[in-house]
Amino acid sequence: MIDDFAKAYLHGDLRELRQVLVWKLDGLPEADVRRPLVASGTNLLGLVKHLTLTEARYFGEVFGRPFPEPIARWDDLSARGLDMRADETESREDVVARYRRAWAHSDATIEALAVDSPGHVPWWPRPDVMLFNVLVHVVTETARHAGHADILREQLDGSTGEGR
Numbered sequence: 290m291i292d293d294f295a296k297a298y299l300h301g302d303l304r305e306l307r308q309v310l311v312w313k314l315d316g317l318p319e320a321d322v323r324r325p326l327v328a329s330g331t332n333l334l335g336l337v338k339h340l341t342l343t344e345a346r347y348f349g350e351v352f353g354r355p356f357p358e359p360i361a362r363w364d365d366l367s368a369r370g371l372d373m374r375a376d377e378t379e380s381r382e383d384v385v386a387r388y389r390r391a392w393a394h395s396d397a398t399i400e401a402l403a404v405d406s407p408g409h410v411p412w413w414p415r416p417d418v419m420l421f422n423v424l425v426h427v428v429t430e431t432a433r434h435a436g437h438a439d440i441l442r443e444q445l446d447g448s449t450g451e452g453r
Contacts, residue, residue, distance in 0.1 A: 296404040313438040335374035348395035
């Protein structure tokens with residue numbers, strides 16, 4: 290009983306956070322969604338791109354349910370950090386559409402598996418996990434980057450929080 294509640298609760302939080310992140314792009318010109326406002330070069334569209342990779346990887350290969358589109362390998366050091374920014378060759382529409390496809394794939398995995406279903410995260414120190422561990426991790430990761438998006442958006446046009 291508590292397992293079903295925990296899974297549904299975490300999945301609901303993840304769905305809300307995804308919407309908040311994408312909403313942070315609304316009303317901004319193309320240049321602003323790509324504008325790096327921190328030394329790392331992170332931009333709003335890059336955060337969406339990064340979370341696409343996060344969901345595709347964690348709810349894909351970790352549970353033997355690979356995302357059907359190409360994604361960078363977790364152990365490809367040359368690709369590290371490139372997912373945190375989007376450049377002029379990547380349209381907002383394409384990046385957001387891919388994120389939504391990753392949501393659908395993730396949602397299918399979450400709905401198909403029990404909260405205690407085993408997975409394997411080779412890049413973690415304790416790689417044998419359950420869906421519960423991955424749900425908590427991805428909710429935390431998404432919330433963290435939604436906070437980053439809050440800060441970037443405020444720097445761009447003064448908008449704060451969930452409303453303008």
